[in-house]
Amino acid sequence: MSRVRVTHIGGPTALIEVGGWRLLTDPTFDPAGRAYAFGWGTSSRKLAGPAVDAGALGPIDAVLLTHDHHGDNLDGAGRELLPSAGTVVTTAAGAARLGGGARGLAPWASTTLEAEGRPSIEVTATPCRHGPPLSRPIVGDVVGFALRWEGQRHGAVWISGDTVLYPGVRQVAGRLPVGLALLHLGGVRFPVTGPLRYTMTARDAVELLGAVRPHTAVPVHYEGWKHFQQPRAEIEREFAAAPAGVRDRIRWLEIGTPTDLET
Template identity: 70%
Template sequence: MTEVRITHVGGPTTLVEAAGWRLLTDPTFDPPGRRYGFGLGTSSRKLTGPAVDLDALGPIDAVLLTHDHHADNLDDAGRELLSTVDEIVTTESGARRLGGRARGLRPWQALTLSRPGRPAVEVTATPCRHGPPLSHPLVGDVIGFALTWPGQRHGALWFTGDTVLYGGVREVAARIDVGTAVLHLGGVRFPITGPVRYSMTGRDAVELCELVRPQIAIPVHYEGWSHFADPRPEVERAFASAPAPVRAAVRWLPIGTSVEISV
């Protein structure tokens, strides 16, 4: 299973199709226009809708949910989708809130997705800090996901989750052989908290890629919301001045179009 089909639906929402598996990250399918609160006076307006309608998505085997408590990672339509999915993997606190089929992981904990006739997929939770030091009461628990299965040629398929660049994320370079990194970017900022950022910028992505050295680096979660302060043009500028191996690894996915990559 070396060829994987990936569809960037929009925001953090990404469909992964491989050897019979259909895995979806952070389902967000609400229409644009609404403003959502994120706690302690922070909020953001959704500017664009999903590039793939929920009705056209098809069946999903499992949802990998980096966190359940921010609407730009799980909105109302995404919550409705969860009721149709057999397996949901998320944070421990998120699993308690969601109940039912949700399974919670803490950083560096792993579980295995298995179905008859398909290769088993090991899901390892990776650390995230969705803001500056001491911001946990505001931002809550978040994790990323590293996916491994037999036959991968280049290494794990890693979704960073919503995080700033800090020691926990850097630790991934020492603990996981990453072949493809799906980078949650956008450099989130809110007027009420000034210059503080709550997710990685393009510059952070360059530094992380220098450490992790993925074969492919895919930016996501940089568009579609008013709280992104580091949108695609800024990320492109950061990558343009990056070392050659990083520049060569970057692959922008056309939103809504399925693209095959080799893992």
């Protein structure tokens, strides 16, 4: 199976469908308008609701939750959805907080999704650092996910997770062939911490894509929240100036529209 269907629902939330599996990343289904506190004086407001309501989503076989402790990756309605999902895969600390049989992974650890009549999917956690050096005790643990199954033509489906560009995330280039990358962008900043960034900018993404070289790269986590500081128009300008080997790999998805992609 070299093709996968992806629906970008908004923010970091995407539905990935392949081989009868329905996998959901970072569920955020609250309506617009609510404010969320992230700790240590940081907060944000949700500016846009999901393109698909949680009630219209249909059954979910697994939730791939990069982290459970920030409302822009798991909000109230998203949290209510978790018990109905077949499996929740997240950080080790997040699994302990969530309970209910959630599977916790440290970076480069793996688990396998299995079901009769479907291909097995190996889920490997990839490194993230959700802020500047030494910020982990404050911002908490985050992981990305690499999904591998038999028949992929170009390589894994990789969800970067909320991360800045740092040596840990660069390890992906040396350890995984990537067919499809979902990149969490937005250049997150907060007034209380000034110029410090908590997710990648478009310039960071260009550098990372030059190393990882996926067949296709899809931006997510760039709209719908006040603390996302680099909107699509600015990201597109940076991408337009990137080398052809990078910019030709980028694919913007219409939010809410299922799109078939190669992996």
